[in-house]
Amino acid sequence: MADVIVVGLGPAGIIAARVLGRAGLSVVAIQAEAAPPGRAPLAAPAPTLRSTSDDEALPQAAPPAGLDTVGGSKLLAAAQAYRLDDWSFEMRSATERRYGPLPPDSDVVDWPISAAELAPWYDIVEDAVDAAPRPATAWTDRMSLAAAGLGWEPFAAPAAASPDAAPLLVGSDVExxxxxxxxxxxxSTGEVTGVEYVDGAGDLRTRACGAVVVAASVVPSIRLLLLSGLSADGRVGRWFLSHNAFVVHGDFAGIDLRRRDAGPASAVAVSEFEGDRFDHSGLGFLGGSLLQAAMTGPWSAQRLDAAAEGLSRRTTGGADAATWVRAHHRSIGTVWAQPDQLPRADNVVDLDPVHRDPSGRPVARITFSLAGDDRRRWEFLATRAAEWLRNAGARTTWRPPLQAQPLGTHLYGGVRMGQDPVESAVDSFGRFHGVPGLVVxxxxxxxxxxxxxxxETIEALSWRAASRLADDLR
Ligand SMILES: Cc1cc2nc3c(=O)[nH]c(=O)nc-3n(C[C@H](O)[C@H](O)[C@H](O)COP(=O)(O)OP(=O)(O)OC[C@H]3O[C@@H](n4cnc5c(N)ncnc54)[C@H](O)[C@@H]3O)c2cc1C
Known part of the structure; x- marks a missing residue:
C-alpha cells in the first residue's frame, strides 16, 4: 500500500509528490495519458457550458486543445511567476475597513492564510523554479518609459526559468x-483508503493508500470529488471563478515593435490599478488587475484574427480588419489584464445530468456568467491600458468586446479553502473537512x-500543504 497517491502531475501535483517523496513517504503519482492528444488543457473531458441555471448546458463546439501529461498546463504557460498582492488575501476585511460593510449577500471572503504566512513558501518556490525577470527588450523599454511618464512605477515581470516543473521530481523516488x-x-468511517483508475489498456483498477492528494486542476478536481460522492454538502463546485483576461491593442503607425523576439514571460507591469491601490468609492467594483505589456513571440493565425476584433474601419481606412492586422501586426502593441473576479454562489461546476464521457461517467457542467461589476472593472482597466499605449506612441487603440470565459487559462474556486467548514470545503492546508487523508x-x-x-501561489500552497501532510503522516 502506498502512503500517498497524488492525482495529476501539473505543477501542484509535482510539488506535492516531490515534498512527500523527499520526506521518505512512498508516493504514487497518477497522471492522465493523452490519448488521443489534444484534450482541453484545464478540464478534460470537455465540460458542457451554460450561462445560468435556466439554460441548457451545451457541449463546446471546439474545446481548447491542450496537454494531458507530466508538467500539466504550465507547459503551455508563459511561466510568469508572481506572488499575489497582500490585498487578495484579505479582500473582505480590507474592503470593509476602508469602505464599510459589504452587502449581506456578498460571497467575498478573506483567505484563511495571510500573505505573511505564505511568504516563506513563496521564497522556497522562487528558489526552486529560479524565478527572475527576463532581460528588457525594445518593447518593454518603450512601455516602461511611457508608464513612468504617467507617474506609474513599472517593473519587470518575474518568470520561472522554465515552464516545465517536471525536473522538480528528480531525486524524489516517486512512482x-x-x-x-x-x-x-x-x-467505513469516511477515511480515504485508495483510488480507482482506468489504466492505459482501458481496465478499471484500484490502488490502496493512506492519503490522496487531488491535484488535477480546477474542473477535473471538482468533477473527481463529485464523482466520488464528496460534495461537502453542496460546497464543492460553488464559487467557481475565472480571470476573464482581456487585451487592449494600439497601432504604432509603422514602427516595428519587435514583440516577436521573445515570449510572453518577458513583460513590463504596473500595479497602480491592482487590488485596492486606488480609491474605489463610487466605481461600482472591487479589485483590479496588474496591467502588463508583454512580448508575444510570433503571432499564430488565431492570434492575428483575435487582434482584429474590435478594430474599426476608421482605423483600417476601410480595409477588412483581419487583412489590415496581417499587414500591420509588427506595429501592433498590446496591454493585457487579468482582472479580479468576485466569488458568486451561482457560478458553479457540477456533474452534467445528460452528457457523459466515453466511459459513461458524467462530464462536468459549468454554469458561469459575468456580473455588472465585471464590466465596470473592465471599462476602468481598459481605459488605463489605452492611456498607457497612447503615451507610448500608439496613434489609436481598440479592444475586443468583453466575453465570459468559463474556460479561460486561469480558473479558480469550487473547492474553497476556509477556517469555517460551513463556508468552505478544505482548510488552508488543503485538508478536506471531515474526510481524513484527503487533501486538495x-x-x-x-x-x-x-x-x-x-x-506561483498554487506552487507555494502545494509545498506548504504537502509539508503539513508529511508531518501528519509521519
Ligand atoms: C496557455 C496558458 C498560459 C498560462 N500562463 C500562465 C502564466 O504565465 N502564469 C501563471 O501564473 N499561470 C499561467 N497559466 C495557468 C497555469 O498554467 C495553471 O494555473 C497551472 O498549470 C495549474 O496547475 P495545476 O497543477 O493545478 O493543474 P494543471 O497544470 O492543469 O495539471 C493538472 C494535471 O492533472 C492531470 N489530470 C486531470 N485529471 C486527472 C485524473 N482524473 N487522473 C489523472 N490525472 C489527471 C492533467 O492531465 C494535468 O496534467 C497559464 C495556463 C495556460 C493554459
Missing amino acids: VVRATVTAILRG VGSSTFPSTGGRGPV
Missing part, C-alpha cells in the same frame, strides 16, 4: 503511473482570483 483516476475510495491542492482552493497569474 509515476499513466492512468486516469475515476474515484476516491473511502472506508491547486487554484480550486482559492477563495478569490487576485489580479495576477496563479501558478
